[in-house]
Amino acid sequence: MIGDYTYDQFFSILAMQGFAGLILFSVFVLMALGLAIIFGQMGVINMAHGEFMILGAYVTWGVSLFVTSFAPALFPIYFFIAMALAFCASFTLGVFVEWAMIRHLYRRPLDTLLATWGLSLILQQTYRSVFGAREVGVSLPDWLMGSLPLTDIIEVPINGLFLMALTTIIATAVALLMYKSRWGKQVRAVTQNRVMAGAVGIDTKRVDRMTFGLGCGIAGIAGSAFTMIGSTGPTAGQLYIVDTFLVVVFGGAGSLIGTIASAFAISQAQSTMEFFLSGSMAKVLTLLTVVGILMLRPQGLFTLKIRR
Template identity: 60%
Template sequence: MFGYSMAEIGNIVVMQGFSGLSMFTVLLLMALGLAIIFGQMGVINMAHGEFMTIGAYTTVMLSKVAATYGFTNYYFIFAILIAFGLAFIVGYFIEFVMIRHLYKRPLDTLLATWGLSLVMQQIFRSTFGAKEVSAELPEWMLGSFQPTPDIDIPINGVFVMGLAALVTFGVYMFMFKSRWGLRVRATVQNRTMAGAVGINTAKVDRVTFALGCGIAGIAGAAFTTIASTGPTTGTLYIVDSFMVVVFGGAASIVGTIASAFGIAQAQSVLQFFMTSSMGKVSTLLAIVTILMMKPEGLFASKLRK
């Protein structure tokens, strides 16, 4: 930080902070899906990043179709919905074929989904090639605006922030204000009693897992606005996403939001003044230190003893 004036440091923090907000939105969308799958269901889904990649490739392919037929300015909203739908359907199928046999066996879910992630990466590589590809963004998402002469804020970053806020609100309403969310929470707290009162717990599991995967698909669509997509794109975010969920509190949406924001901002600002790896290491050390004092995370679930 030496060699910068206070005004320059202030501008750097603002610019890097907004850059961190773009990373925050992707991390938050990824972590919301994991908070449902891991926090609510106890499934360690190491293939969660590949569902993000499904959403990213879906958006890239739709952008190419849109460019061919001349409706680039209109495709992106539909791409988000289709990315969610495809990831949801694949997640529903995976839960039915594999995950439903592994509940209450977290180590087995870790190993099985890790193997699934390798299979999905190879499918992406065989289908789309090993090179990274980028989506063609609509014109209304290009450019930036300047609140001050020294600060540029990209419009696509503002859009994905709004998208993340909308999805977060939707997840909150689904989990805490809907009958289905009540069934999910009842199944998590006492599966036997939930089944006894007529709740189809197998269906709850399947739809909940698929919903988490669908949200990862939305994260993939958002990711295309800030970076290119390759077969291993999802693996770059899976560790950070688990870190967000564990640090915030596995079953807490508020904790997930706070954790994603803190981690993204810390990494973005520190990586400007340090190397990229040192910024990540410094952030990880801070998280480990806090978890040693609060092992249940920032926002622990309140359990009835």
Template identity: 60%
Template sequence: MGEYSASELWSIVVMQGFSGLSLFSVLLLMALGLAIIFGQMGVINMAHGEFMAIGAYTTVMLSKVAVEYGFGNLYFLPAIAVSFAMAFLTGYLVEIGLIRYLYKRPLDTLLATWGLSLIMQQTFRSTFGAKEVSAELPPWMMGSFKPTETVDIPINGVFVMGLTAFVCLGVFLFLFRARWGLQARATTQNRVMAGAVGINTKKVDRVTFALGCGIAGLAGAAFTTIASTGPTTGSLYIVDSFMVVVFGGAASLMGTVVSAFGIAQAQSILQFFITSSMGKVATLLVIVTILMIRPEGLFAAKVRR
């Protein structure tokens, strides 16, 4: 780093830090869905990345239709809603057809959803082809603004962060301020007692699982603003997403936010000065060291024993 001046180093850290915020946004959206499915329900969903790909492919297809019919400036916000709906509906059907038979069997959910992820990847490959595809971003998301002469902030990155903040607020209100969130948490803590007081636990399971998948679809829509999409795109993020959830604390939304921010920033800044693989190795070593000290994660859930 001695070849850079102090001002150049500052500009590099700022720009890489903002690049890390874009990665943070996608990771956080992915991890929020996992925090609901894994943290709240105990289901290890190895196909979570493929639900992200559903959202990404939905956005890509809608962008092509929008460009063809001349409303490319207006399609993106509706595409976000459609991406969520497609992933939500698919997750709802997967819960009915597969997941509901595997509750309280985490290793079985891991194997079953891993097989599901392979099936979904091949479906994407057969339907959309093996090559990566990109969405046509609307003109208002293109370009950047310069707070200083040496720093460029992309507009699409700012939009993705705003979308992430909105989704985080919605998830918080859903889980901790809405009646349905109370029912979901009651079902998680004591399924028998929740059913005894009149909660339809099967319906709660389906909607909660589908919600986690729908948030992954939102992550896919956001992902199209920063990279192209392929059949295996989602699987590239599943390990990092689980790492975020475990490191932050499996049942803690605050832990998920803090963990996603720290991991994304560390990877983004380190990868500029060293290789990409070594940056991930250094980040992983720090996480493993901290988990050895705090096995429950950064923010442990407070429950009665």
């Protein structure tokens, strides 16, 4: 016996909480990937990142309503259409925001933080005015419903498995884009030495704009995925923005491997402790542990050599 649980019950609880942690890990990775790209390459603290996520969620909800009403034959595959449209909507808004506001605030981190925080409030009110204050949810196709029994006690939801598979595909695609493509080489060149990158003919302003748009587009995909595990409201993005920044800073700004490792560690710790403690206490203990580690290693788990 372990407390009030038998050994079988205790290890089954750990397994189910571990799987719940993997679902939370998937959301953290999708959110933090875009933020790590933006913060690591441009040094922009984007406090409106959660609102780009919610834009993707609302696009998915809109596509769900449209397909249900006008094209029911597409319902089994509408989620893939919705994710593509969510990426396009968040990417387009991100490119516009970079052109209209962010490009005027480079190398002014405090001003950028305040400006994007103001943008987040504007977007929240816009969503509230357009979509209403009530939370909304999407209808999932039948193939995403239900669960798979692993043992007599442990069952895993199918939408959670799909979310983890989606995260794996997106993370792999981003890694290939950043480390294997010509554009990715330009991004890394600008990150490591902006002046030299400009001197050899790289359009650093265009790289910044497309990078910001890509980060926001990935947040849109995260919002689309988020609709599978929770409802969407105008302020829902703020529930994840602190955890997302924590993941990025703990993993090391600009490091994709660090972001993934940090998201895994934080999500598993929170999920496991939430069962035995309250949710707020689990967050407090996780935050204290991360702060303690950052005091010993302020650069995060993984670092990039950057010449400023």
